[in-house]
Amino acid sequence: GRAGYHPDMLLTLLVWAWSRGERSSRRIERLCAEDVAYRVICAQDIPDHVTIARFRKTHAAACEDLFTQVLLLAAALGLGRLETIALDSVKIASNASAGANRTESAVRAEAAEHARAIAAAAVAAHEATDTSEDDEHGRGGPGPGSVPPPLADPRSRAARIGEAIAVLDAARAAEQQARDEKDTSAQVYLEQARAGTIPMGAPPAAVSVAAAQLALERVLATHAEKVARYAQRRAEAAAKGHRYGGWVIRPAEQDPKVIKARTRLERAIAAETAAAARADDSTGDRPERVVNTTDPESGLQPLRGGGWLQGFNCQAVTSEDGVILAVSVAANPTDAPTFVP
Known part of the structure; x- marks a missing residue:
């Protein structure tokens, strides 16, 4: 053996x-x-x-x-100490050039153009084959059917273009799902706040102004109740010929809790206005998403020192003493999304 x-x-x-x-x-x-x-x-x-x-x-x-x-x-x-861990990455080239990147509109246009070219080639080849077979076998005679050679090679490219479109569609669907989840979370937070249950943590940005407005209304209502109770007790004491000795209730404008709630509302409004302005400024400059028709799984990677590389972002997470804890490969050029607990 x-x-x-x-x-x-x-x-x-x-x-x-x-x-x-x-x-x-x-x-x-x-x-x-x-x-x-x-x-x-x-x-x-x-x-x-x-x-x-x-x-x-x-x-x-x-x-x-x-x-x-x-x-x-x-x-x-002392190996494996996790007090401090580090994340680093290196850009690895893919078997595709940056010139093969296309925007979604360009990919769809190229797919349509490619489909038209295949259809035109099919029509022309079919006509040529019929003419040739008619000459060889007679107009009504049987002839061998065959796929025109021009239609063979483009199939793989058409499949890659279809895959690239699928990647774009999946990315758009994932972004839409993330937005929907954020909207749902924001609505749940707001409903809990309206029900009188104060959720833990800061409110989602989408409902920060509404949540701050609810908080201010709640504080103002509490202050109004205090004023009403004070007036009632003072009237009851006066009816008995006594002088009510309770604390004097400040006006709402001077109440610390009201001031704090109004400040939070003003900050939320300012933050929402600034976010809307940033969104307006970036909408026109935001580049259209691209995908590579040679390797749809790869992406453009910015290089240290300038330039771009069509490839992948390879990451390694290490402990303070050099033990490699995890590795990953992704098309996303940024490391931050990977660095989560």
Whole structure:
């Protein structure tokens, strides 16, 4: 039979897999073909899951002991401290040029133009084929049917254009869903506020003015109730020939809670006005979304020092002591959306 796998390799493979949370021999076997670290460990000589499972079972005590030592050593060295973590990324080129990017309108126009070209080619080829077969077999004679060669190659491009349009449609749908969720959350917040339940946290921007107005109305109503109670008690005391000695209620304009609520309303109105102005200023300058017809999953990546790269943003999250905690690859050129708890 073939030579056996070196025990050091199998042991290293198990320790690494366990440290990554893998507990399946079949999964480890697949990772030896897919994951770079596993491929390096096994030198691309992939052990099957039966071999991995048999080795683990035969040497369970030794494997457990070594893995325990690894964990203790890592703890002693202070590895995996999460007080401070860092996120960094590198732009990787895709197999597509930036010149292949198209706006949505351009992609749809190109798709329509391409479809028209295919249709025109089909009509012309069909006519030419009929003429040729009529000459060969006679006008009423049977002839072999065939797909015109000009229609063969463009099919893959038409499929890529269709995929690019699907990417744009999906992105637009995701943006619309996010807006709908924000609107729903804002309405729920406002309904709770109207019901007298003060939701936790700051109100959503969409209803910040309405929420501040409700808060001011609530404070004014409370102040009016205080004024009414004060007047009633004072009248009752006067009817008995007494002088009411309670605290004098300030006018609403001087009440600290009313002043605070009005200030919040003014700030909310100012913030809403500023946001509307920013939206108006950016509407005309906002570039139309683009998608690459060669590789729709790639995106334009700004490079440090200037310039652009058609490709992907590859990110790595590390702990303070250099342990890599997570990796990702995305078309989004910014790192912030990935850096969430």
